[in-house]
Amino acid sequence: MPTAPTWDPAQYLRHAGHRARPFTDLLARVADLPTEPPRIADLGCGPGNVTTLLAGRWPTAQVTGYDNSPEMLDRARRYAGPTPGGGSIAFAPADVRTWTPDGPYDLIVSNATLQWIPGHSDLFAHWITALAPGGTLAFQLPGNFDAPSHRLMRGLADSPHRRDRLAGVLRHDDAVLAPEAYLARLTALGCTADVWETTYVHLLQGEDPVLDWVSGTGLRPVLDALAAHPEERDAFIGEYRDALREAYPPGPYGTPFPFRRVFAVARKES
Template sequence: MAHTWDPDRYLAFADERARPFMDLLARVGAEEPRRVVDLGCGPGNLTALLAERWPSADVLGLDSSPEMVGRAGERSGPRLRFDVADLRAWAPDEPVDVLVSNATLQWVPDHLALLPSLVAHVAPGGWCAFQVPGNFGEPSHVLLHGLAARPPYAAHLEGVARPSSHDPAVYLDALARLGCTVDAWETTYLHVLDPADPDPVFTWISGTGARPVLQALPDDLRARFGDEYRAALRAAYPVGPAGVVLGYRRVFVVARVP
């Protein structure tokens, strides 16, 4: 079931979403790549950082969402461009030197099976780097999918996309079997959310993990679902001395292609 992404809602936490991207990029040792591709570029704000790091490279951002690519296109330049594409079917005209994917592969079912083709798209000695959320056992997601499984919501949510990811060791093993030299790790960020927002965790997840669920519901049930979900999130993420803190585990993988 297709869903529509909202660039404005996604960019509400642009700084927080940029941190893991920068941490991922810091471990990519490419010096002067010619071709750099960002799979799942979203609104393009992070893809633009690739063009800043490697100003002589041709940088291409790809995303399956026309809404996201439309916003990203506002950043286009002589060496930075964007296009709509499904990463599962995408293939470059020639191998790329750096292939980056930030918080995207978790939406691809069985994305481990996709890794051989992604590595094959990278030139010898090039880099394949990605980051995926690893927080699907946290209250934000457990509450979401628990509520979605109950009537009257469940009848409308069959087949709705549900993200998933693996531990770092799983990705390391899969890429090492392909001959890559792999650096894999995880980090849990503690995001202190906006104290002026009465439902900051809902605001965060409604732009990402909860969006397909919310979009699939009819208007009357969407409002009811949102009220129930907000109440559950407020109980799970109470206001503490620092405010509302969202713990967010992320998994990072940087592979050097042989």
Template sequence: MHSAPTWDPQQYLRHSGHRTRPFLDLLARIPELPAIGTGLPPRIADLGCGPGNVTALLADRWPTAHITGFDSSPEMLEQAADYAGTTPGGGLLDFRAADAAHWTPDDTYDLIVSNAALQWVPNHPESFPLWIEGLRPGGTFAFQVPGNFTSPSHALLGELCDAPQWRDRLSDHGRRFVHVLDPAEYLTRLVDLGCESDAWETTYSQLLAGEDPVLDWVKGTALRPVLTTLADDPAAAAEFLAEYRDLLRKAYPPGPHGTVFPFRRIFAVARKKN
């Protein structure tokens, strides 16, 4: 059984511009919330809120909303606490500890949203009926997840974790995301639940700067389980990172303007019928 990875908010935020862009694209496709026009503040849940920077963007779109960010990482919640409190529009931002794998709506929500988190939750589509039940009529469930788990960055990580010198310690840490579905599968599941649904994918050709930028990127996400497992053995961690770095340098050679890192994302928006 895997232990939960230890997260590093500052490492994650090093690429906050690129990481935020898919959420902004998702946000643009979310329809107006049912509470708007009733005089009541919208109620919003953000599953896997991370360091809170994206949760705060929800308050820009719905300034009177009561927004709660949920995350299982104490490190991320400590960072997110900087955003907690009354928002400029008179809404409220708060944060709570919760694991999306076991989260049950504790209120009736206008929007349940998740940004780059459900890939960590095995069998997350099995929770869709419960989450949609927690929406008020006309409410929306929306999420986006990475869809790049067959790309070199992740395939090479999986192969290295399976190599003889690492297999006993790292097991399948590099192959944890096979439960992310294709857009068509998400669409079918959400329509089956009676929702007006849309699902799509986008591949962002991201230009990363600096030395070994792809390694720096994955240190904030896919490498977290490996780094957590090797945390008590700095020499082994350094050896693993050096081997992985060399593989990434071949797979993602720098160009004249930086290193191009294609990044596929999968999106879904489901509106509960009135």
């Protein structure tokens, strides 16, 4: 099973604008919520910057962001408190795999988190049961595990001299289901589901920007596994950096970085 990473909020937020866009696109497809004021759970809230978007969309909402990373929660708590529209934002520690709703929710949302959880679709029934009638489960997650950024990382981790330390550390291309599979599972649970995929082409700036991007996300388990072996870690990063430079050459205005994501919005029957 992949290692749960240690997060660096500052590194993660270096590409905050690009990372927030899919969440904005996800929320645009969520219909009106059934209760006023609505209760919203943000599973895997990270540093909290996109959790604030929920309060912007539903100003009176009582929003709670849940995460199992102390580093992320420490960063998120700066957004906690009353909101201008009369609602509130709070944050609490929780493991998404074992999170138990404390009552009905109008919206359960998750942004780029479920790919870290093997078998995450098995949790949908539990969450949908916790929705108020007419409530919504909405999530987006990266579907780019076959992209060069991931294939090159896995290839280096599987090299003979690294297998002992890195075996089983990284996620594979089955970490995320096909959109059709999410549609089938959500409709089988009695929801009206809207499922789609989008490939963003982010234009990244700076030196080795793809390495900088993955250093905040997908590379974290490798960095953790090699933390006690700095020479091996630096050698891995050097080889990976060179491979990324070849796979993602810069253009005249920056480095294009295609990134596929999968989205789902499932509405429970009223």
